[in-house]
Amino acid sequence: MLFHVMMNVHIPQGFDQEKLKQLQSEEHERARELQLQGKWLHLWRVAGKYANVSVFEVESPAEFHEVLSSLPLYPFMEVEVAALCRHPGALEPNK
Numbered sequence: 377m378l379f380h381v382m383m384n385v386h387i388p389q390g391f392d393q394e395k396l397k398q399l400q401s402e403e404h405e406r407a408r409e410l411q412l413q414g415k416w417l418h419l420w421r422v423a424g425k426y427a428n429v430s431v432f433e434v435e436s437p438a439e440f441h442e443v444l445s446s447l448p449l450y451p452f453m454e455v456e457v458a459a460l461c462r463h464p465g466a467l468e469p470n471k
């Protein structure tokens with residue numbers, strides 16, 4: 377199953393900068409793992425925002441939830457999700 381996700385990260389004002397750096401480093405490591413596992417197919421920065429557009433491929437909505445909530449920055453994210461399916465006009469079977 378494919379999921380399109382928009383993640384907006386909101387760090388509370390005055391949040392400890394060292395703790396933030398640590399969380400960001402853990403987040404990058406987790407993102408790396410998920411990309412290497414083939415679950416995080418696309419990861420794009422939204423220009424000018426602390427936000428990304430991503431596409432995940434997972435087995436089920438339950439796995440998707442597990443993956444997303446495993447992200448260290450998840451508690452600071454506003455997330456918009458759309459489940460994807462193949463478009464009949466798409467030229468190639470795409471992921």
Ligand SMILES: O=C(O)C[C@H]1C=CC(=O)O1
Nearest residue numbers: 385403404407426427428
């Ligand atoms: O920077 C972000 O958009 C937040 C998060 C998503 C992947 C990652 O490494 O950090």
